[in-house]
Amino acid sequence: MSEHPVEALLRPPVELWSAVAASATGAIAILAPWGLMMPPGLAYAAAAVLFSLALVRARQALRVLRYQRNMRRLPRYQLRAERIPLSRHKLFLGKGFRWTQRHTQRLRDTLRPDVQRYVQPSPLYHWARRKEVAWESTPGLKQAAHLLRHSAWWNPLKPLPSVGGTPALHAVEPDEEDVWMNLGERVGHTLVLGTTRVGKTRLAEILITQDIRRGDVVIVFDPKGDADLLRRIYAEAKRAGRDSEFYLFHLGFPEMSARYNAIGNFSRITEVATRIANQLPSEGNSAAFKEFAWRFVNIVARALVALRRRPDYQHIRRYINDIEPLFIEYAQAYLLREGAPDWASDVEEIAGNISERNLSTALRGRDRKAIALMRYLQAQDLYDPVMDGLLSAFKYDKTYFDKIVSSVGPLMEKLTTGKIAELISPDYLSDNDNRPIFEWLDVIRRGGIVYVGLDALTDTTVASAVGNSMFADLVSVAGHIYKHGVTDPNAEPGVQPQASLPTISMHADEFNELIGDEFVPLLNKAGGAGFQVTAYTQTWSDVEAKIGNRAKAGQVAGNFNTMIMLRVKELATAEMLTDQLSRVEVLTLMSVSGVSDSSDPLSGVDFQSRNEDRISVSEVPMLTPAELVRLPKGQAFALLEGGCLWKVRMPLPDDRGDPAMPDSLASIAAAMERTYITNDHWYRVNDTWWHESADTAVRTSSENADDV
Structure with missing residues (x-):
């Protein structure tokens, strides 16, 4: 390689001539030393020197x-799943190199017109591609066309891999190495950007595989419900001996899915209303209706918790449509606890004296027992914040009440229709459903692996609502871990609490489908609780x-310390990376020729000529958005560890003969059914915890009555 300022690699390999000449001279020195007029001993020494020179020059050539x-075709890079490297301190990304000024210089050199024959495929290659199409239906030449398109080692004209892009972006460094990222940087979160079908899911598989084998708690959000990704995650869980934790x-396969109450776990009772109201539009006039919806959902949730019932979407929908039964139930429970001994007879007497004609418009058509309870409570000197909220909602005119909560109605209908309702509003006491009910804190304690398929292609609204509720639940769990760690209050005596927080690796594919107000605190506040988020999307x-x-x-983008960018089609997205890079100096070699004549007849010089090479220096961006648009599939630029730019290519998957890979989703369901924990066990384990949480929630709702 040249040590001169201008590096010339796109040229004929002239080193071969000196290598051949040195080898031939060395052979003569051994076979016929007299031809070089040398004694044998000196000839053999000279031959050793010549062969050494030939070896050095041949290596250079x-x-x-x-x-x-490599400028035309990079070597194939493929790895079996079990051979993906694993480290306890670093994260493997693929093969590549750190991008510097030298690589920018080499990439600029490939654009010169005089070197295109070294960069572009040969004319014979283009002839083969034309004939491959022309002979496709020609009798007698079909076989030739088939051979031309066959990708085998013996075919010198085989087609290029179907990855597109420009191979030169990676070929500018022939000595690639394994690229590792320090695990300490992952808590700063990672953003992966790339257009459709360029390798985001493959990168996710590589990262998830390592997280599973490392023993992390792994949570994968997949809005599409990619079956191949699900199979890969289950295969890696099985290979790591963690399939019982999977x-x-x-939402697309409710019959094989575990169940999850998206609003049944919280630190503060107000979280229930927030998780539901955040799915409603908040622009313009919708903002007021969103606030009304939040208030009434909060009233219902507080009453359910006070009655020691776990909130779920079914309950919220039922009592938003008709709050009267909940009011009656809570009023009777409240009076049994706080009222006079003869309150039941007093209420019955009031109900018997009610005349429909004397009722206000808002109360006509209502249950007389409910009206009697309302009048009795108003006559007593008793105050309860939950009762106060129920009374205010009950006194609204039914038509008016339906209007101000109309925005939440369609959402609740979608969330409580069909088999999906059984998944997100589970019946904890059912003896006929053996599907487990999981909770995030319990999953973290167990060191679990969770795949969340939201089936967004079928219903985006439901997918977004469930996904955001899960994010909000995870934020609440992160707050609990901050304050109390992950110690199980129901653990057996003598069990030692965990000395350190677990690492929770969360992967959110297509996270633009899921992102909401809940996602931001998960990024900027949950890192201290062990959460490390990797988010994938097409464009910003x-x-x-x-x-x-x-x-x-921009606030969300500022929380990602690491950026990995595959091929993108939007320049604004590409500039998110290129604008963070410095400018570098590149050299340009310019040939100058000139001639001048002399008009002096007495001069002995008739003309002068000169030829010179000039080296000029110009400042250019280290990388431009155009390069990111031309990336081949499976390749990326990565900003790691404080802005260091790396060029990376991911290995192709090789699943042939993988014994851990399930054949289909049905085989995954059958395997999980054998390891599922039934709902009976879940209810017994969590019964005490739930009653304690209910008591805490009731006390919290009483102490925070002013929030309603």
């Missing part, structure tokens, strides 16, 4: 040839469109 070959939640405009606010989108 082969390096140039390999560099030029939980599948899939998807995120801005989902959030609806560019400043908020």
